[in-house]
Amino acid sequence: MTHQFTTLSEAQKRELHETALRIVSPGKGILAADESVGSMAKRLAQVGVENTEENRRQYRQILFSADDRINSCIGGVIFFHETLYQHSDNGVPFVKMIRDRGILVGVKVDKGVVPLAGTCGETTTQGLDGLSERCAQYKKDGAIFAKWRCVLKISETNPSRLAITENANVLARYSSICQQHGIVPIIEPEILPDGDHDLKRCQYVTEKVLAAVYKAMSDHHVYLEGSLLKPNMVTPGHSCPTKYSPEEVAMATLTALRRTVPPAVTGVAFLSGGQSEEEASVHLNAINNCPLAKPWVLTFSFGRALQASALRAWRGHKENEKVATEQFIKRAEANSLACQGKYTGGDNYGDANQRTYGSCHAY
């Protein structure tokens, strides 16, 4: 703690900071299209499509052939490794298709969760081995940001102290390595919505987890201005009997972030977790309208919440491609409005009554 040793030059810091700013430019968020082969199996199974490399390529093509309307909605796309090296039907590399529209290319670099022995089903995330070399290669291949997902869960005994510190540490190691290669790290400490805990419990756990994450970032000398955070929104557990309004979710989320995320962090791009497309947009909108000062951009990094309708419309049939792409564009535009607090909602959101956020002292 006594002496500083150089981590990044001024030029490297500037590059990282500017990249981060571009990803979360006003009105823009991130398309998380980085589902692993295993995750894609689940998605494709839901629409009766076989999980082959070709089908995965065709599906991503549906998203990437969206027209210019998404240029003002999407600042970055997160790729899975396989997809980074795939092409469109016309032989155009996906990376090129995305970059040519001024959208930045990111890549998921973690290698999935592994169990933490002696805990109650908790995990850490692997992928640090050779990460430096992989980052250098990804940078050459067109990626300028990366993503790494850690997972925590809430239960009677979880998250444990070990799970919190171990995941915070591995996120910080990953971030440090990325930045050495001019790659902006997206830091994702996802707290799963599984369980019957209430909103307050999720807020409490989120605060503890994020405090540990940013202490680890400090310990590992990570340049915060050149990083982004991808947290869960603060929500009750899936099986919680109490229902909360979007404003309550927004207040709990923003309060937790204000207590833990340093203002120097360039942007916060929420994951959608298990939320439906509409729910996620409505919540993002409420967050951006919450009457508490927000020192960072608050936007989206959605997977399912951008793709669910597109996937359902496609069902693996070539003739459905255009309709499917249209569904994706619709959600992209909705979330672009939501991250500016201007989303008036889909079918169920309706009325223009003043939304009440309540007192922040109750959180």
Added chain:
Amino acid sequence: MTHQFPSLSPEQKKELSNIAQRIVAPGKGILAADESTGTMGKRLQKINVENNEENRRCFRDLLFSSDASISNCVGGVIFFHETLYQKADSGKLFPQVIKDKGIVVGIKVDKGTAGLNGTDGETTTQGLDGLSERCAQYKKDGCDFAKWRCVLKISDGCPSALAIAENANVLARYASICQQNGLVPIVEPEILPDGNHDLQRCQYVTEKVLAAVYKALSDHHVYLEGTLLKPNMVTAGHSCTTKYTPQQVAMATVTALRRTVPAAVPGICFLSGGQSEEEASLNLNAINQVPLHRPWKLTFSYGRALQASALAAWQGKAANKAAAQEAFCTRAKVSLRGHEWLSLMMNRH
């Protein structure tokens, strides 16, 4: 880390948050008048005044009985224990004099530094014993906030990991106890300007120290919206050969704070350390003009930088009281708003 146990009710949180907001209301800062008896001795010695209880009372009376308009610039006053129970010439207790002006009363609650064995002259701060009972009493006696000073220093081997962790922990314990008793804790992790280190070094150390402080506050379940931070500005060491402009000091300071202090903290009140009145004001002014988003209020908690001129003008003589008060009022106005504002105000009349 799994379950939350109640620490404060919503009403308690609201009270703490309101007090903090009042102290750092727009345009206002803190007068640190909490010099211990020993420290007052040093101040009074400079103007050849004997360090006795009456003289200490006299000087504080001079400051506290200044024109009521002082409440436009001063949101809170930090008292030393002795002073809390002294009276103005008018016979009114000092806390009442301050409260009557609409200014919040605070109290220094630490009991000074204690050595950390095995370190290179580093310290922690004591005062936790019976702190809860003392806080309850201070609240009854008119206080709404408290202050606790920890000290760190920069050298080849300092600050050590132990010094950082121990001081962060003791600050968090203090903060937690204060809040239980309705007192807003001002958290002061002062990094001394002694040494020849440059601006970057101070910034680096400040970032490490503050990151540890806020992790400790989180671990101890402290309600950030009901606290204030009293840090050093980021400056080069006293013996550093390079000179930096107020803009450089300001940028280094705000950058360090943005990387470590959560937006939930309502206000940051800088200590003046060894800076002159002029230096402290120029730096604070520059800090408030840095073109980076600053989600907390940035103001002052000055001792010497508000009192030096007044002390010099007073010289221990009753006849100089008015002049001394004038000097004090001027410093208070200039500290936050700068010279341009002051000349503007003066030209209006």
